[in-house]
Amino acid sequence: xxxxxxxxxxxxxxxxxxxxxxxxxxxxxxxxxxxxxxxxxxxxxxxxxxxxxxxxxxxxxxxxxxxxxxxxxxxxxxxxxxxxxxxxxxxxxxxxxxxxxxxxxxxxxxxxxxxxxxxxxxxxxxxxxxxxxxxxxxxxxxxxxxxxxxxxxxxxxxxxxxxxxxxxxxxxxxxxxxxxxxxxxxxxxxxxxxxxxxxxxxxxxxxxxxxxxxxxx
Amino acid sequence: xxxxxxxxxxxxxxxxxxxxxxxxxxxxxxxxxxxxxxxxxxxxxxxxxxxxxxxxxxxxxxxxxxxxxxxxxxxxxxxxxxxxxxxxxxxxxxxxxxxxxxxxxxxxxxxxxxxxxxxxxxxxxxxxxxxxxxxxxxxxxxxxxxxxxxxxxxxxxxxxxxxxxxxxxxxxxxxxxxxxxxxxxxxxxxxxxxxxxxxxxxxxxxxxxxxxxxxxxxxxxxxxxxxxxxxxxxxxxxxxxxxxxxxxxxxxxxxxxxxxxxxxxxxxxxxxxxxxxxxxxxxxxxxxxxxxxxxxxxxxxxxxxxxxxxxxxxxxxxxxxxxxxxxxxxxxxxxxxxxxxxxxxxxxxxxxxxxxxxxxxxxxxxxxxxxxxxxxxxxxxxxxxxxxxxxxxxxx
Numbered sequence: 024x025x026x027x028x029x030x031x032x033x034x035x036x037x038x039x040x041x042x043x044x045x046x047x048x049x050x051x052x053x054x055x056x057x058x059x060x061x062x063x064x065x066x067x068x069x070x071x072x073x074x075x076x077x078x079x080x081x082x083x084x085x086x087x088x089x090x091x092x093x094x095x096x097x098x099x100x101x102x103x104x105x106x107x108x109x110x111x112x113x114x115x116x117x118x119x120x121x122x123x124x125x126x127x128x129x130x131x132x133x134x135x136x137x138x139x140x141x142x143x144x145x146x147x148x149x150x151x152x153x154x155x156x157x158x159x160x161x162x163x164x165x166x167x168x169x170x171x172x173x174x175x176x177x178x179x180x181x182x183x184x185x186x187x188x189x190x191x192x193x194x195x196x197x198x199x200x201x202x203x204x205x206x207x208x209x210x211x212x213x214x215x216x217x218x219x220x221x222x223x224x225x226x227x228x229x230x231x232x233x234x235x236x237x238x239x240x
Numbered sequence: 241x242x243x244x245x246x247x248x249x250x251x252x253x254x255x256x257x258x259x260x261x262x263x264x265x266x267x268x269x270x271x272x273x274x275x276x277x278x279x280x281x282x283x284x285x286x287x288x289x290x291x292x293x294x295x296x297x298x299x300x301x302x303x304x305x306x307x308x309x310x311x312x313x314x315x316x317x318x319x320x321x322x323x324x325x326x327x328x329x330x331x332x333x334x335x336x337x338x339x340x341x342x343x344x345x346x347x348x349x350x351x352x353x354x355x356x357x358x359x360x361x362x363x364x365x366x367x368x369x370x371x372x373x374x375x376x377x378x379x380x381x382x383x384x385x386x387x388x389x390x391x392x393x394x395x396x397x398x399x400x401x402x403x404x405x406x407x408x409x410x411x412x413x414x415x416x417x418x419x420x421x422x423x424x425x426x427x428x429x430x431x432x433x434x435x436x437x438x439x440x441x442x443x444x445x446x447x448x449x450x451x452x453x454x455x456x457x458x459x460x461x462x463x464x465x466x467x468x469x470x471x472x473x474x475x476x477x478x479x480x481x482x483x484x485x486x487x488x489x490x491x492x493x494x495x496x497x498x499x500x501x502x503x504x505x506x507x508x509x510x511x512x513x514x515x516x517x518x519x520x521x522x523x524x525x526x527x528x529x530x531x532x533x534x535x536x537x538x539x540x541x542x543x544x545x546x547x548x549x550x551x552x553x554x555x556x557x558x559x560x561x562x563x564x565x566x567x568x569x570x571x572x573x574x575x576x577x578x579x580x581x582x583x584x585x586x587x588x589x590x591x592x593x594x595x596x597x598x599x600x601x602x603x604x605x606x607x608x609x610x611x612x613x614x615x616x617x618x619x620x621x622x623x624x625x626x627x628x629x630x631x632x633x634x635x636x
Contacts (some may be wrong), residue, residue: 065628071537093540101537112532116553117247117255128247129537175535 030079039065041236052214054224055234063217071104071183072096103131105174107184113158119169120154144172164195184216248546251529265518268397270561272511274502278604281593285495288594291483293420298482299360299450306476328515329356330446332436340383347429361451370435372414377426380416387557400559407439531630547618555611
């Protein structure tokens, strides 16, 4: 269960979130809609323990994130959250496979335990041939799929996607969203996708709309 | 930090420009450190070479007496034997003039028994017979004489007979020796002790006793000198370490060494600016990578540990490179003729680097302290950065 209780977030004098209340059930899949600057990404970062609210409570899977220090938040992010960023955020100095294994290495777990899962996901997403290549050697769509494998490798309970199809054409966008929904179901994860694209939003049962820092639906 | 240091280092140093900057940062730090090490090395080296030279016409300790001449009788020998000192010799030191090739010079005459002298002193002199004299190298040059040529020596018959005419003797130069200390090379001559004894009315007495002590360092020699002086005190004896005549000068070198080390810290601070500049440059260039790693679960503590190791790596590499640079400077100083120094001013005619473990440790520890200050600066700066803002700024 994810609960946001009267959450406010300000950057200097600018109030981005203005007392937001939200509940998400475990394994729920939803889409966050809103115009640019409405506060969608800020909400996503709060859910993903990347930022602290100015006030209010953020509780994710019974953990109140407000009370956690940097060290605990880092561990929480690593163990429970899978991020799919709009920009692919792959490190250029290491191979795609090493990029995928970054969360495993940060967690201190054995990489070998995850080899099979990576092979399976890479086959499922059609990027097996990219694993040994460097990010600059693969296409934008392939980079995004590598990004998705990295987000899913530790089977997170919450998958957060910040405009994951922003740089893809409509055919690829539909494909990527379909894959994310399928994998979230497979891993019993909660899925939250931020998008502008109403076509993509149609594929989700629950649609949450933010306008000027407040939930309107 | 679970992600290995090497992995993070690879990420940080990715790119030719970053690698060049990293290399130059290490070199500048190494150069600054080596400047301090070389300065200290020259001072330590000066002290070492001077002491080595001073030891050459002496031994480890010298015993003199307030009353001038003394007899090395059984009670004297018993006192020395208590300290398990086996190698010692009595010598007669007096002053005189050497005349050669129309030049005359005031000299310090050392009357020695060569076989005993060679046991206590590292200097090897070749006194062929009673009519021979050994000259210091600078003195021989000033007098314009070579081995086998003759000089005239004039000296008094001792204090009581000072008013009478001096003895004037024609002697053959049997050897020319180099002490390595300008004042000694310009002033000291050696004669046979028995020969000198006859003219100074010493009658079996000496006015200096040279003592060699086995495997003692300078601090221990100084300690033994103080101890022996106390034990000999009733008899008017004074026991001095071999560098005693230059003690003031050596003390001044020590004080100067300390002051210069403090002043030269400025050079290290300048090198530290390079480190800070490198970290700024690389953290801006690599901010997206580091913020991404934090987003994926690398804690601030983990990142901070990386910076600590990274600064320590710079410190370690620059320290090692600085030692190589010091070796290079040492070779340059010894080999290049224009780096010779005027011996009449500095007592030595060349300088060499000699660094004690204490000096090296002091310099490295000081630079490490400065590096730790940089680490604290990084922690202060990085702690204030928002993860989200950093992530956005890196990729926008």
